[in-house]
Amino acid sequence: xxxxxxxxxxxxxxxxxxxxxxxxxxxxxxxxxxxxxxxxxxxxxxxxxxxxxxxxxxxxxxxxxxxxxxxxxxxxxxxxxxxxxxxxxxxxxxxxxxxxxxxxxxxxxxxxxxxxxxxxxxxxxxxxxxxxxxxxxxxxxxxxxxxxxxxxxxxxxxxxxxxxxxxxxxxxxxxx
Numbered sequence: 332x333x334x335x336x337x338x339x340x341x342x343x344x345x346x347x348x349x350x351x352x353x354x355x356x357x358x359x360x361x362x363x364x365x366x367x368x369x370x371x372x373x374x375x376x377x378x379x380x381x382x383x384x385x386x387x388x389x390x391x392x393x394x395x396x397x398x399x400x401x402x403x404x405x406x407x408x409x410x411x412x413x414x415x416x417x418x419x420x421x422x423x424x425x426x427x428x429x430x431x432x433x434x435x436x437x438x439x440x441x442x443x444x445x446x447x448x449x450x451x452x453x454x455x456x457x458x459x460x461x462x463x464x465x466x467x468x469x470x471x472x473x474x475x476x477x478x479x480x481x482x483x484x485x486x487x488x489x490x491x492x493x494x495x496x497x498x499x500x501x502x503x504x505x506x507x
Contacts, residue, residue, distance in 0.1 A: 332506070334358045335400035336367040336447075337393060339407030339418025343369055346449040347408050349490075350481050350498060354404065354447065357502040363402075368393055370417035377420055386420070394425050398438055402476065402505060405464055406447035412456040414448075414463065422467045429471055436472060443476035444468050445505045453482045476505040 340347040358365040374386035407415040479501040
């Protein structure tokens with residue numbers, strides 16, 4: 332199984348990366364080929380749908396990686412009450428690239444996608460972000476395999492037994 336994590340956080344060592352690192356390790360232990368892509372550090376930011384935004388070439392590579400993955404994972408922190416600009420740019424472009432290509436739509440139809448969100452609290456911002464990502468998946472005919480929300484915990488707390496167990500349970504659910 333190929334698991335590709337698309338991390339929209341600007342921090343490679345922040346809370347989201349701490350969660351996805353554990354998730355990636357668990358996937359590898361279970362025999363998956365797992366990798367992680369840090370979208371922000373690939374210059375994927377802002378609107379790319381016109382085809383001229385910065386990072387478009389890398390975004391197109393990430394769309395290809397998403398399509399070829401058995402289990403893509405969309406991960407990001409909630410920043411200012413919404414998903415990160417990097418993840419938003421990727422899904423905006425992906426929608427426009429895939430939606431009008433029948434062959435691509437057939438390849439992603441029914442694809443299971445996991446969602447990982449980190450946030451200060453589990454309030455309305457998390458609900459809104461989760462709903463946005465669910466709608467994105469639905470518009471492209473994909474299903475949400477599961478949603479993991481980790482609320483305000485410093486990155487170093489991700490190695491606490493309770494945090495590891497929460498991530499492990501999520502990994503078992505999405506990996507099957």
